[in-house]
Amino acid sequence: MPIFFDAIFLISLAAMVVVYPMYFMQLSAFGKIMLRDHPDLLDGRGKDSTAIYALLKKVKDGQLDGVALSPEASLAYSSAKRLLYVGVTLFLMVLSIGLTDALLSKQG
Numbered sequence: 001m002p003i004f005f006d007a008i009f010l011i012s013l014a015a016m017v018v019v020y021p022m023y024f025m026q027l028s029a030f031g032k033i034m035l036r037d038h039p040d041l042l043d044g045r046g047k048d049s050t051a052i053y054a055l056l057k058k059v060k061d062g063q064l065d066g067v068a069l070s071p072e073a074s075l076a077y078s079s080a081k082r083l084l085y086v087g088v089t090l091f092l093m094v095l096s097i098g099l100t101d102a103l104l105s106k107q108g
Contacts, residue, residue, distance in 0.1 A: 009097045016090040023083035027052055030076040037070040056080060 031052035034042060041064050042055070058064055062074050069077060 005097055005101070009094060009101075012090045012093040012097070016087060016094060019083060019087045019090060023080065023087050024049065026076065026080040026083055027056065030056065030073070030080045033070070033073045033076050037073050038064070038067065041065055041067060056084075 027049060031047055031049075034052070034055060035047070042051075055064065056077065059069065059077050062069055062077075
């Protein structure tokens with residue numbers, strides 16, 4: 001594999017190691033803000049990351065179940081969503097470069 005792809009692979013891998021913890025910290029912050037600002041929207045859901053991720057998925061156009069999010073919750077939502085997309089993109093880059101390298105090394 002050319003040195004260019006090696007560099008992209010290593011940079012993406014290192015960035016992924018940094019971005020995913022940032023995502024989970026922001027997801028936790030989003031959950032705490034939602035508990036503080038909108039406890040009625042949680043419906044007894046816990047503080048675990050699965051329940052908070054389900055809330056993150058349900059937000060549409062700055063609203064959750066027809067209720068507008070507070071400005072701080074909206075900011076935490078957009079930050080968590082952005083970090084999730086960056087992390088997934090980095091993961092797919094690492095995966096595709098790794099698979100390409102594996103296929104090319106088999107042939108030559």
